[in-house]
Amino acid sequence: MARPQRGNDALGRSPRGAGQRRRVVFVFTEGEVTEPSYLDIITEVGVLKNPAAKVELRIANRKKKSDRKPIDLVEMAAELLREKTREAKRAKLKGAAAQPQVWCLFDHDNHPSVHEAMKLAKEAGVHIAFSHPCFEVWRLAHYKAVTGSFKGMCGLVADRLPFQRGSEDAANPKLVLPGQVLGRFAQARDNARRMNDQHGDRVAKVDRDPYTDMHTFVEDILGIVSY
Numbered sequence: 001m002a003r004p005q006r007g008n009d010a011l012g013r014s015p016r017g018a019g020q021r022r023r024v025v026f027v028f029t030e031g032e033v034t035e036p037s038y039l040d041i042i043t044e045v046g047v048l049k050n051p052a053a054k055v056e057l058r059i060a061n062r063k064k065k066s067d068r069k070p071i072d073l074v075e076m077a078a079e080l081l082r083e084k085t086r087e088a089k090r091a092k093l094k095g096a097a098a099q100p101q102v103w104c105l106f107d108h109d110n111h112p113s114v115h116e117a118m119k120l121a122k123e124a125g126v127h128i129a130f131s132h133p134c135f136e137v138w139r140l141a142h143y144k145a146v147t148g149s150f151k152g153m154c155g156l157v158a159d160r161l162p163f164q165r166g167s168e169d170a171a172n173p174k175l176v177l178p179g180q181v182l183g184r185f186a187q188a189r190d191n192a193r194r195m196n197d198q199h200g201d202r203v204a205k206v207d208r209d210p211y212t213d214m215h216t217f218v219e220d221i222l223g224i225v226s227y
Contacts, residue, residue: 024056024058030069042224071120104126107133132207140161142187158173
């Protein structure tokens, strides 16, 4: 399964006899609590499509308390990507799996710099997993299909989460708990696909409300097919 790491360790060759090189994915998250707690859960228990593929997830800004707007994340991610690319060249790492991948997970959340952040990420080679209006729409997809629009208001999404009221989970609503997501990935993925399909190609991704491509990040990048 994918393994979360706590820091921003250097890339290097696999130890002798260790077998296939681990693929390293660096992630910058907009949220300090929600996205990291979710990623910690799924990388700990997630079932891989290819168990032989070793994915190492590193949350690069886990301990950073500021600079979490989309444009800030992309700028930090672009700098890290340049650093890790140079590092890979010095280590003479070969093959696509050995090359660093850097991702940003952020929301629309009415940030004025979202379009600029998307443009900069494309130019820098940084990948984006995007949710509109916020990451809670992905959490909600674990429970029900989502249609219509939230008018860019994250509070409307959060109010529909079934564990927000009348439960112990509501004490810290930003923290993702295992019972909120485990056993629900297939449902979340299918609900997200139906939600996204309602927009069509004529609407730019950044303007689709509601929208999330977290299921693609989980399946295609982390290689997780269930949790």
